Amino acid sequence: MASAIASLPAQRGGGDGAAGxxxxxxISIVTDDQARWSVGAYGNQEARTPHIDGLARDGARFDNAFVPTPVCSPSRAAFLTGRYGTQVGITDWISPAEAGRGLGLPASAITWPEVLKREGYATALVGKWHLGEDPAFHPHRRGFDHFFGFLGGGNRPMNPTLEDNGRPRSLQGSLPDLLVDDAIGFVERHRDRPFAVLLHFRAPHLPYGPVPYEDSAPFETLDPTIPDVPGLDRAQVKRWTRDYYASIHSVDRNIGRLLQAVDTLGLTARTVVLFTSDHGYMIGHHGIHTKGNGVWVAGGVTGPKRPNMFDTALRVPLVVRWPGVVRGGTVIAEPVTALDTFPSVLGMLGIPVPVDAAQQGADFSPLLRGQQVAWRDAVFGQYDLHHSGLAFMRMIRTAQWKLVRHHMADGLDELYDLQQDPDELRNLYGSEAARPVRDQLQMRLTDWQRSIDDPLLARLQR
Amino acid sequence: MASAIASLPAQRGGGDGAAGxxxxxxISIVTDDQARWSVGAYGNQEARTPHIDGLARDGARFDNAFVPTPVCSPSRAAFLTGRYGTQVGITDWISPAEAGRGLGLPASAITWPEVLKREGYATALVGKWHLGEDPAFHPHRRGFDHFFGFLGGGNRPMNPTLEDNGRPRSLQGSLPDLLVDDAIGFVERHRDRPFAVLLHFRAPHLPYGPVPYEDSAPFETLDPTIPDVPGLDRAQVKRWTRDYYASIHSVDRNIGRLLQAVDTLGLTARTVVLFTSDHGYMIGHHGIHTKGNGVWVAGGVTGPKRPNMFDTALRVPLVVRWPGVVRGGTVIAEPVTALDTFPSVLGMLGIPVPVDAAQQGADFSPLLRGQQVAWRDAVFGQYDLHHSGLAFMRMIRTAQWKLVRHHMADGLDELYDLQQDPDELRNLYGSEAARPVRDQLQMRLTDWQRSIDDPLLARLQR
Incomplete structure (x- = not known):
């Protein structure tokens, strides 16, 4: 890897509506709570993700893709705007109470669909928003011509009520199927012009079901591999894992339906498909259930929060099929984050990054093109947990090392040698031998905090 | 109970050295981590505390005694100075790192032994200090003529190294025995003048042992009653409970030795004996092991912190034997806190509270005398956990209700109806029916925070 760079904005030509x-x-697909480890293309032999795996086979798989914050709203904000949660005022998932108090993605944070719309794209958000419920934050005002989905964090997996371009509709059927029906309709209606469909599944988020029988059937008799952590209720963890895989199957099956429709319409060759998740997930890993705000389940009993930035919580699958450009089966080792989506999508579509976008990402489209570029050697994370627990975490991760600081609390800081200890089981923070590495990472972490005007810095200095 | 009062300072006469x-x-005895539920006089049929029980039989037992903060240092500060932890800058136990950075009980916070010394008392601290390790904070400079013990939070239960009036000494034997040997020596040397011995055991703090065989023997075959909490490793919890009782026995046996020596010296009739603990304790209660900063052990596996202000963590035994004044077997229902020690000890000894003592307690000596006095109807708690976890808790507790706020975090606030639910199992914070009570308690809690210049108020307003 080469020296770290702050960003690599696409400066290619084009950019007016006519050229567009x-x-x-x-087609950008984001699942909810789907860990990297749950995907076949990343080595899982028990989950069934043939269509996601197919995208990787026909395109590129990023082996080191991360999100900056291991919960929904800040990660989604990063994905859409290239900005860290603290930069847009969203530091934890937006709770109903916070949404009611008017918290949402501020208009000052430009989304990449806004840029695409300006460039003549027909734009759709199908599925989950979770970036504010006030009218000012509505997807229609944040770059999307079409919105079919829900504004809050969740919905029923079966027979949901969804908003269809401003009007609530009670529907029958499974949520992933309903969303993909709508996405297919949008693609059909816009087959003749450039379109951007953002398909944001709620699955495989809890509750994992109900799902159609065809999605649960393959796992009925599966005895899944689960983490070997003392005290886990192994039967419960296996049940959760089976149900998680079933929910993932319902997503993958629907991705297959969508890709089939795109193919039938003859659009495959001129459609980029990006697949990722909003963050990682744990079902028993490290004794935790769910994500960065996961609860302690070692012992089989639900305990308090265990705020964390384990790789299991931060790593996501990221697969890009870019016909005619990316050679099938490409594997990209450079570390990327959800923040890179903004410049990279624009980079792939040949649209310059607007000068006023304060986005923090780097354009990974040259990597997809197979070009040699200077690339960062570290990714950063941040999470101010304040729902049902309290933590102020900051992280830097290189290929070999991860430093996690738990601010305002002491005794919780973490340092892992990922080369020796990829599962992050041996905390070296207190190790004398590792002190030079720790101090150097800490300096880089503080520099990064300064560079993004991290409010925590000022708070700690008081 | 009558209307709440801020304090009831003793204004009786006397006060010069001659009158003294x-x-x-x-003799003031404070144990470490000893829950109210662990004492025979409070109904425990399995622990063996005959000498503590004897003090209650010959004196008064407080049925509603609390500490303001459920960990060591702030509770000890409150006990000695009548001030809340936030008022003296000690909000969690003083860690070795904090002690190294110069944290300790500031000289501006007057201790009641300082007042006694000024009044002509010979004063001793025997045992644990844990209020700073810099020379400026040394017990010799905070009111104690004599110090035999240790400045930090802990020591070995067997063969410890102790500081004996400024010089380290390596000793052989059990820590409680060594401490009481010294206390007896001090009493013998000062039999002819008023003395104050503060005996601060480290037991029954973890590690519970080793203890002399005579202390563990009574529990070898005990099958102790333990909390009925799902997922507990019952065998482990029973082992801990047996070892805890053994450690408590080592304390009680030594209290017996000290009282015997006092009796032999003919001092019983003119010696007040106060017994209490620095806070409560849990061995599996609510799924937690230890205290306000306890860890989650439901499931039998040690999990993250579970910051709490359960009664099990806040309630302490408090027993006062005051010969010639308190009738044996007296039970006092009024709620008292560790902050009350300052004015109450002075009240019992006939020493006025100094005008410059900013102590926050109320003098409970009139209650011991059997007098009718106006008394508070609520006690308050505070705890800024920052070691190995993070929480900013504030509490108000009346006879019927307890409100616990977890500041900076949401979804953790607690409200219990102690009349219907003495074990605090049903959190009513979100209950519509309980909202009027909740709001009223919140107002009183905020008023109290203002009255003590709680730094958290300003922090939250920013």
Whole structure:
């Protein structure tokens, strides 16, 4: 890896609506709570993700893809705007109470669909928003021509009520199927012009079901591999894992339906498909259930929060199929984060990054093109947990090392040698031998905090 | 109970050194981590505390005694100075790192032994200090003529190294025995003048042993009653409970030795004996092991912190034997806190509270005398956990209700109806029916925070 760089904005030409007519479409798929470890293309032999795996086979798989914050709203904000949660005022998932008090993604944070819309794209958000419920934050005002989904964090997996371009509709059927029905309709209606469909599944978030029988059937008799952590209720963890895989199957099956429709319409060759998740997940890993705000389940009993930035919580699958550009089966080792989506999507579509976008990402489209570019050697994380627990975490991760600081609390800081200890089981923070590495990482972490005007710095200095 | 009052300072006469010659002695005993539920006099049929029980039989037992903060240092500060932890800058136990950075009980916070010393008492601290390790904070400079013990939070239960009036000494034997040997020596040397011995055991703090065989023997075959909490490793919890009782026995046996020596010296009639603990304790209660900063052990596996202000963590035994004044077997229902020790000890000894003592307690000596006095109807708690976890808790507790706020975090606030639910199992914070009570308690809690200049108020307003 080469020296770290702050960003690599696409500066290619093009960019007016007329030129846009020949631009590729993009279908961007984000699942909810789907860990990297749950995907076949990343080595899972028990989950069934043939369509996601197919995208990786026909395109590129990023082996080191991270989110900056291991819960929904701040990660989604990063994905859409290239900005860290603290930069947009969203530091934990937006609770109903916070949404009611008017918390949402501020208009000052430009989304990449806004840029695409300006460039003549037909834009759709199908599924979950979770970035504010006031009218000012509505997807229609944040770059999306079309919105079919829900504004809050969740919905029923079966027979949900969804908002269809401003009007609530009670529907029958499974949520992933309903969303993909709508996405297919949008693609059909816009087959003749550049379009961007952002398909944001709620699955495989809790509750894992109900799902259609065809999605649960393959796992009925599965005895899944689960983490070997003392005290886990192994039967419960296996049940959760089976149900998680079933929910993932319902997503994957629907991705297959969508890709089939795109193919039938003859659009595959000029449509970029990006697949990722909003953060990682744990079902018993490290004794935890769920994500960065996971609860302690070692012992089989639900305990308090265990705020964490384990790789299991931060790593996501990221697969890009870019016909005619990316060679099938490409594997990209460079570390990327959800913040990179903004410049990278624009980079793939040949649209310059607007000068006023304060986005923090780097354009990974040259990596997809197989070009040699200077690339960062570290990714950063941040999480101010304040729902049902309290933590102020900051993280830096290189290929070999991860430093996690738990601010305002002491005795919780973490340092892992990922080369020797990829599962992050041996905390070296207190190790004398590792002190030079720790101090150097700490300096870089503080520099990064300064560079993003991290409010925590001022808070700690008081 | 009558209306709440901020304090009830003793204003009786006396107060010069000469008058002091006829004053009663005081022996004040504080154990470490000893829950109210662990004492025979409070109904425990399995622990063996005959000498503590004897003090209650010959004196008064407080049925509603609390500490303001459920960990060591702030509770000890409150006990000695009548001030809340936030008022003296000690909000969690003083860690070795904090002690190294110069944290300790500031000289501006007057201790009641300082007042007694000024009044002509010979004063001793025997045992644990844990209020700073810099020379400026040394017990010799905070009111104690004699110090035999240790400055930090802990020591070995067997063969410890102790500081004996400024010089380290390596000793052989059990820590409680060594401490009581020294206390007896001090009493013998000062039999002819008013003395104050503060005996601060480290037991029954973890590690519970080793203890002399005579202390563990009574529990070898005990199958102790333990909390009925799902997922506990019952065998482990029973082992801990047996070892805890053994450690408590080592304390009680030594209290017996000390009382015997006092009796032999003919001092019983003119010696007040106060027994209490620095806070409560849990061995599996609510799924937690230890205290306000306890860890989650439901499931039999040690999990993250579970910051709490359960009664099990806040309630302490408090027993006062005051010969010639308190009738044996007296039970006092009024709620008292460790902050009350300052004015109450002075009240019992006939010494006025100094005008410059900013102590926050109320003098409970009139209650011991059997007088009718206006008394508070609520006690308050505070705890800023910052070691190995993070929480900013504030509490108000009346006879019927307890409100616990977890500041900076949401979803953790607690409200219990102690009349219907003495074990605090049903959190009513979100209950519509309980909202009027909740709001009223919140107002009183905020008023109290203002009255003590709680730094958290300003922090939250920013």
């Amino acid at each position: 007519a020949s631009r590729p479409n993009i | 010659a006829s004053r009663p002695n005081i």
